[in-house]
Each structure stands twice: as C-alpha cells, then as structure tokens.
Amino acid sequence: MSGDHIHPEPTTFLRKHVFSFDHKVIAKQFLWFGMLWLLIGGVMAMMIRWQLANPGQPVPVLGALLFPRTGGVIDPASYNMLFTMHGTIMIFLGLTPVLIGCFGNWCIPLMIGARDMIFPTLNMLSFWTVFLGGMVGLWSMFVPLGASEAGWTGYPTLSTTVGTQGTGETLWAVAVFLIGASSIMGGINYITTIIRLRAPGMGWMDMPLTVWGLFFTAVLNVLFLPVIGSAMLLLIMDRVFGTAFYVPASLLTGGSGGDPILYQHLFWIFGHPEVYILILPAWGIVADLLSFFARKPAFGYKVTVGAMFAVTVLSAVVYGHHMFTTGLSAMLGESFMLLTMIISVPGEILFFNWLHTLWKGSLRLTTPMLFAMGVIFVFGLGGLTGLYLATISTDIFLHDTYFVVGHFHLTMAASALFGAFGATYFFFPKMFGRMLDERLGKLHFWTTIIPLTVVFSTMFVSGYSGMPRRYYDHTSADYLKPLQHLNVLTSVAAFVLGASQLIFAWNFVRSRWWGKKAVDNPWEIGTLDWSMPTPVPHYNFKEIPVVHTGPHEFSHPALKGRDWIPQTEKLPA
Amino acid sequence: MTATSATAALPLPRESARARVDATLGMLFFIGSWSMAFGTLFLSFLILRDRVGTWPPPGIALPSFPLASLATAVLLGSSVALHLALRRARAGRQATGAGTGATAAAARGFGALWAVGLGLGCAFAALQWWLWWALLAAGTRPEAGLYESLFFGLTWVHAAHVAIALLALLWVQVGIACGRYGSQRIVVAQNSALFWHFMDAVWVLLYLGFFVF
Numbered sequence: 001m002s003g004d005h006i007h008p009e010p011t012t013f014l015r016k017h018v019f020s021f022d023h024k025v026i027a028k029q030f031l032w033f034g035m036l037w038l039l040i041g042g043v044m045a046m047m048i049r050w051q052l053a054n055p056g057q058p059v060p061v062l063g064a065l066l067f068p069r070t071g072g073v074i075d076p077a078s079y080n081m082l083f084t085m086h087g088t089i090m091i092f093l094g095l096t097p098v099l100i101g102c103f104g105n106w107c108i109p110l111m112i113g114a115r116d117m118i119f120p121t122l123n124m125l126s127f128w129t130v131f132l133g134g135m136v137g138l139w140s141m142f143v144p145l146g147a148s149e150a151g152w153t154g155y156p157t158l159s160t161t162v163g164t165q166g167t168g169e170t171l172w173a174v175a176v177f178l179i180g181a182s183s184i185m186g187g188i189n190y191i192t193t194i195i196r197l198r199a200p201g202m203g204w205m206d207m208p209l210t211v212w213g214l215f216f217t218a219v220l221n222v223l224f225l226p227v228i229g230s231a232m233l234l235l236i237m238d239r240v241f242g243t244a245f246y247v248p249a250s251l252l253t254g255g256s257g258g259d260p261i262l263y264q265h266l267f268w269i270f271g272h273p274e275v276y277i278l279i280l281p282a283w284g285i286v287a288d289l290l291s292f293f294a295r296k297p298a299f300g301y302k303v304t305v306g307a308m309f310a311v312t313v314l315s316a317v318v319y320g321h322h323m324f325t326t327g328l329s330a331m332l333g334e335s336f337m338l339l340t341m342i343i344s345v346p347g348e349i350l351f352f353n354w355l356h357t358l359w360k361g362s363l364r365l366t367t368p369m370l371f372a373m374g375v376i377f378v379f380g381l382g383g384l385t386g387l388y389l390a391t392i393s394t395d396i397f398l399h400d401t402y403f404v405v406g407h408f409h410l411t412m413a414a415s416a417l418f419g420a421f422g423a424t425y426f427f428f429p430k431m432f433g434r435m436l437d438e439r440l441g442k443l444h445f446w447t448t449i450i451p452l453t454v455v456f457s458t459m460f461v462s463g464y465s466g467m468p469r470r471y472y473d474h475t476s477a478d479y480l481k482p483l484q485h486l487n488v489l490t491s492v493a494a495f496v497l498g499a500s501q502l503i504f505a506w507n508f509v510r511s512r513w514w515g516k517k518a519v520d521n522p523w524e525i526g527t528l529d530w531s532m533p534t535p536v537p538h539y540n541f542k543e544i545p546v547v548h549t550g551p552h553e554f555s556h557p558a559l560k561g562r563d564w565i566p567q568t569e570k571l572p573a
Numbered sequence: 574m575t576a577t578s579a580t581a582a583l584p585l586p587r588e589s590a591r592a593r594v595d596a597t598l599g600m601l602f603f604i605g606s607w608s609m610a611f612g613t614l615f616l617s618f619l620i621l622r623d624r625v626g627t628w629p630p631p632g633i634a635l636p637s638f639p640l641a642s643l644a645t646a647v648l649l650g651s652s653v654a655l656h657l658a659l660r661r662a663r664a665g666r667q668a669t670g671a672g673t674g675a676t677a678a679a680a681r682g683f684g685a686l687w688a689v690g691l692g693l694g695c696a697f698a699a700l701q702w703w704l705w706w707a708l709l710a711a712g713t714r715p716e717a718g719l720y721e722s723l724f725f726g727l728t729w730v731h732a733a734h735v736a737i738a739l740l741a742l743l744w745v746q747v748g749i750a751c752g753r754y755g756s757q758r759i760v761v762a763q764n765s766a767l768f769w770h771f772m773d774a775v776w777v778l779l780y781l782g783f784f785v786f
Contacts, residue, residue: 242716
C-alpha cells in the first residue's frame with residue numbers, strides 16, 4: 001500500500017492497459033474517456049444552438065440520424081433531453097474525468113515524488129466506476145421514453161414520476177450516483193496520497209500549486225458528493241418505490257408528503273461546492289503555468305494557497321444564491337448574498353496574483369501559456385458577472401435567464417476547460433513522448449477564445465433583456481421575438497467555436513502517434529515530474545528524490561547560465 | 574477453525590506501522606465522507622419531520638419498539654465483541670518473546686471473538702428483516718406517506734451498508750482462519766471494525782429518531 005518498494009512491471013495486455021494499477025495509465029484512461037464525452041456533450045450543444053437559432057428547422061447531417069420520427073427536427077421533449085444531458089455530460093463525464101481524474105492522477109504522485117497513489121486498487125476502481133456511470137448515462141438515452149428531461153439540476157416535482165415518466169430520469173440519477181462514488185474514491189486517494197507520500201524535503205509549501213488545487217478539490221469531493229448521492233437516493237426511491245420525500249403528497253395513496261424544495265437545498269449544498277471542485281484544479285494549473293512561462297516565481301504562493309483554502313471553506317455556505325427565488329426568508333437570503341460576495345474575494349486575489357506573476361516576466365508565449373492567460377481573461381469576465389447574480393435584487397430578474405448561462409459557462413466551462421487545455425498541451429510531451437503541434441495549438445487557442453467570448457457575452461445581453469433559459473423556441477413568445485437576432489449571433493459564434501475544437505482533436509490524434517518527439521524537459525521546468533525520463537518508468541522514481549528547493553525558482557540571481565533549477569538541487573549560495 | 578494455521582509462521586509479511594496509518598487514514602476519510610451522506614439523510618429526516626404536526630402521525634401501524642430495542646442491543650453487542658477481538662489480537666502482538674503459545678491463544682481469541690461479533694451482526698440483520706416484515710404485514714407500506722417513506726427509506730440505505738459491512742467482516746473472519754490476518758496483520762480487521770462501529774452509530778441515531786424522540 002505504501003509507495004516504498006518497486007512493484008514488478010505488469011506483463012499482460014489486460015494488466016498493462018485495461019485493469020492497470022499504474023496512476024499514469026489510469027490518467028490516460030480518464031483523459032480519453034473525458035475527451036470522448038466532451039465531444040458528445042459538445043455535439044449536443046451544437047444541436048441546442050441550432051434549434052435556438054433556427055426553431056423547427058431540421059438539423060443538418062445529424063437530424064435524419066437522431067430524430068427520424070420528426071424528419072430531423074428537434075421536438076420539445078428531445079430539446080429538454082439535449083440541455084439536460086449536455087450539462088450532466090460536460091460536468092460529470094467531461095470536465096471531472098479530464099481535470100480531476102486525468103490530471104489529478106498524472107500530476108499528484110509525480111509532482112510530490114511518489115511511486116504511485118497510496119491506494120492503487122481504489123484508483124483503478126474509481127476509473128471503472130465512472131466508466132460504468134457513463135454507460136448508465138448512455139443507456140438512459142436509448143430507453144423507450146428517452147433520457148432525462150428535467151435539466152442537469154433535476155428538480156422535483158418535474159423529476160419525480162409525474163413530471164418525467166420512464167426510466168431515463170431514474171437512470172440519470174443512478175449515473176450521477178455512480179460518477180459521484182468514483183470521485184469520492186478518487187478524493188480519498190488524492191488526500192491520503194498528498195498527506196502521506198510526499199518525498200523528503202517536499203513540505204506542504206514546496207508543492208506545485210497544481211497539487212494544492214487538486215488537494216482542495218479532493219476535500220470538497222469527499223465532503224459534498226455524498227450529499228448529492230443521498231439526494232439522488234431519495235429521488236430514486238421516490239421514482240421507484242413511490243416514497244414521498246420530494247412530492248408534496250404521496251402519489252399512490254394521497255397520504256402525507258415531503259418537500260420539493262428540500263431537494264433544491266440538498267442539490268445545491270453539493271452543487272455549489274461542485275463548481276469550485278471544477279475550478280480549483282484549473283486555478284492551480286494556471287498559477288503554475290503562468291510562473292513556468294513567465295520564468296518567475298508564482299506571486300504570492302502562500303496567499304494563493306490561503307485563497308484556495310478560503311474558497312474551499314466558504315463554498316459550503318453560499319449555496320442559497322441558487323435559490324433566491326424559492327421564497328427563502330429575507331434574512332437567510334441576505335446572509336447568502338453577503339457570503340457569496342465574500343467568496344468572490346479570494347478569486348479576485350488569485351486574479352491579481354496571476355497578473356503580478358506576469359508583470360515583468362520573461363514571457364514564453366507557448367500554447368499552454370496562452371491558455372493560462374486566457375483563463376485570466378475569461379474568469380475575470382465571468383467572475384464579475386457573478387456579482388450581479390449574488391445580489392438578490394438583480395438576481396430576481398436574472399435568475400433562469402441567459403445571463404446565468406453566460407456567467408457559468410465563462411467561469412466554469414471556459415475557465416476550467418482552458419485550464420484543461422493548457423494542462424493537456426503542457427503535459428502531453430511527458431505523457432506521450434511527443435509535442436503537440438505548436439502552430440495548430442495557437443490557432444486552436446485564438447479560434448476558441450474569440451468565438452467563445454462572443455457566444456457567452458451575447459448571452460449576457462440576451463439574458464439581461466429577459467431571455468429565459470431552457471426554452472425550446474424563443475420566437476413563440478412575442479416579447480422575445482425582437483431578441484432572436486441575438487440567438488442567431490450566439491449560434492453562429494458557437495458553430496465556429498465547435499468547429500475550432502476539431503483543430504485540437506486533429507492535433508491530438510496526429511501528434512499522439514506522429515508528432516515531433518519530445519525531449520525529457522522541453523519546457524525547462526524544475527518540478528519533480530519533469531525530472532523523469534520520457535516515457536516515465538512504471539515505478540516513476542528509482543530512488544525517492546530528496547527535495548531542496550521550491551517549485552517556482554525561476555530566474556534566481558544566483559543561477560548561472562540557466563533560469564531554472566530542479567527541485568532536487570540546492571540553490572547556489 | 575483450528576489455530577494451527579495461525580501458529581505456523583504467517584506466509585505474508587508483517588505490516589509496517591506506516592502502512593497501518595495509511596490505511597486507517599483512508600478509512601477515517603471514508604467514514605468522514607459517509608458521515609456527510611448519512612448526515613444528509615438525517616437532515617432531511619429532521620426537516621421533513623418538523624413539518625408534520627404530530628409525530629408519529631396518527632393512524633399508522635408503527636414499527637415494533639421491543640424488536641427495535643433488541644436489535645439495537647444486539648448491534649451494540651456485536652461492536653463490543655469486535656472491539657474485544659481486536660484487543661486480544663493487539664495483546665498477542667505485544668507478547669514479545671512469549672513463543673507460539675501466547676500467539677496461538679491470542680489468535681484463537683481473536684478469531685473466536687470476531688466470530689461472535691459477526692454472528693451478532695447477522696442476528697441484527699435478521700432482526701431488521703423481521704422488523705420490516707412485521708411492519709409490512711401490519712399494512713404499513715413505504716409509499717403510504719411521509720413517515721413510512723422516511724422509515725423504510727432510511728433503514729434501507731442503512732441496511733445496504735450493513736450488508737456490505739457484514740461481507741467485510743466475513744472476509745476478515747475467513748482471513749483469520751487462513752492466517753492472512755492476525756496479530757501482525759491487523760489493519761484490515763481494524764478498519765472493517767471501524768466501519769462497523771460507524772454503522773452502529775448511524776443505527777443508534779435512527780433508533781433515537783424513530784423510537785425515542
């Protein structure tokens with residue numbers, strides 16, 4: 001169980017590539033899995049945008065295949081399924097496996113100087129559990145009445161049997177439960193590994209910030225996924241056994257009932273920490289990348305750690321800002337409002353720390369660096385709009401409009417996804433022994449960030465103008481007809497955004513097998529993972545390294561002839 | 574279940590103190606996580622119960638108080654038995670230079686007391702089953718209303734975890750018999766018992782919530 005001795009190398013195909021205990025293999029499994037689901041979720045987004053821009057028009061190419069009964073047109077029920085599964089897939093089957101499953105697994109042991117995770121069997125189980133969850137989610141799309149239609153939030157009473165009949169919703173809840181279980185397993189593994197397996201000399205304040213971000217994410221995962229797990233259990237029981245946790249009166253007998261708002265509380269007690277779960281790894285990665293490619297120490301390392309810690313703690317007590325329109329008492333609402341505004345402060349601190357890291361740095365504008373800098377922009381923009389949603393008086397009007405959609409896509413989808421892209425371009429050489437093409441990478445970056453900004457900024461305008469979310473056809477309401485051009489603009493930009501991702505997909509697949517071979521440390525970074533040869537041996541470190549320096553010792557005046565130093569070397573006097 | 578296999582040199586190496594800490598830390602985080610899960614269920618119970626004027630609601634055939642009390646006592650007894658079993662095993666580890674005699678006695682005590690704990694745990698499961706069966710026979714069904722939903726729902730979730738915990742206890746029992754677990758390799762048993770004690774605590778809270786307060 002402890003990472004001390006070197007285990008023999010696996011020999012069979014199954015042990016090497018399928019049921020592997022090696023964190024590096026599991027990381028790659030999570031990566032492929034997550035990228036596949038990001039593709040599926042992305043295609044769903046394209047279909048949503050098609051419908052909104054061209055209501056009632058058959059979807060080109062995919063329409064005949066996916067919606068044969070309606071001649072290629074997305075019917076309202078299918079539209080509901082699309083936005084439900086898009087959200088669920090992107091969060092649980094896309095971002096989580098890529099940022100936390102892949103980069104958590106890849107980075108943590110290598111960066112702290114360990115041979116593997118502390119519980120390798122649990123690690124393997126965590127991948128196959130999320131795989132199973134994905135399969136259940138996929139299955140839910142093929143049952144007779146189709147997939148869940150109640151939104152990724154699944155509020156009762158829409159999500160209990162009257163609102164959504166059929167097994168799709170139940171399977172959705174089971175899938176979320178399984179995926180949650182997988183993340184809890186991973187979380188326990190990450191926390192215990194970071195506490196117990198740091199190499200000698202690797203103090204808590206000598207770890208790369210990527211590890212800190214993943215640590216706090218793991219803590220949130222372990223604490224709050226069980227909450228949604230229980231919430232899903234109660235929902236499943238309501239649907240399958242006719243219990244009355246969330247329905248106001250028992251459907252079968254008319255007896256006493258429960259409370260639909262209870263679900264909202266339980267869901268958002270998890271749901272708000274979830275968004276921090278998704279962004280914390282990206283924050284850590286961005287803080288590291290900015291330092292690496294500015295050839296400067298990360299400004300305010302300890303303050304950044306403190307800010308991440310503050311966000312972790314506060315994330316538990318802000319969830320009510322998702323429920324301002326449910327009739328909360330004024331005092332409760334105002335408390336949530338105040339706390340939500342307070343939780344924006346650590347994010348703002350990080351923003352300034354990032355800028356200060358760049359200030360007077362020797363910038364190397366590689367693709368990972370561009371994505372890291374891109375996060376500063378999209379998170380800054382998205383974060384600012386959060387303040388309008390934190391304020392109750394404006395949130396009353398903005399709730400359930402496209403303003404919210406724009407906000408969370410910028411802060412979550414764009415920021416976390418850019419963090420994931422940055423990490424992918426950055427770690428690719430060590431993971432696969434080849435470089436991703438730099439020109440294609442830069443093209444991918446610019447053709448992503450520009451349309452992305454158009455898509456989600458336009459949503460602020462349409463949302464502020466009153467356009468509700470989760471509507472099938474905005475032109476069906478007279479007061480929304482004048483806003484339809486905004487829908488068209490958003491969709492056109494979204495199609496460009498979607499097409500740009502093909503550049504990445506092409507780059508990834510081509511470079512994986514035919515890319516330029518990478519040297520061991522192409523980016524000239526001193527963290528322990530880059531001290532490994534490529535490919536990294538299955539045992540990682542032949543001898544457990546002894547750490548003498550921090551992770552961001554760039555451009556130190558005492559260094560001669562180079563601007564970086566491995567963490568295993570002492571700084572010259 | 575003879576002690577001879579335990580008196581022979583264990584084929585597996587003794588576990589290090591570090592490995593014990595690693596595994597126990599993992600189990601503690603797991604229990605912390607699961608406390609949030611059961612905490613959510615209890616929170617829901619308290620919130621929903623608060624809305625009902627009289628509790629328990631009138632006109633429902635309630636679960637049997639004597640049966641539930643007996644089940645609670647049996648469950649607590651099983652935890653005590655497991656605790657004593659581990660104490661015996663740890664004493665066997667501390668018996669330095671005492672030769673195979675003391676080790677054998679310790680191993681026998683460990684296996685026997687663990688079996689008592691496992692047996693009482695199974696008895697609890699049987700009593701739980703009887704409790705449900707009696708309730709259903711009296712006409713109280715889970716879909717009938719809020720009280721029934723809460724009672725059946727929460728006890729089902731607890732029981733599912735008890736089932737898994739019993740499998741873990743059984744695994745340890747078999748392991749003790751095969752010499753896989755003993756005084757020198759105790760952490761899996763310790764952590765299984767820890768989880769069992771946690772399940773115990775959750776049951777006590779359920780008992781208090783449904784039968785006492």
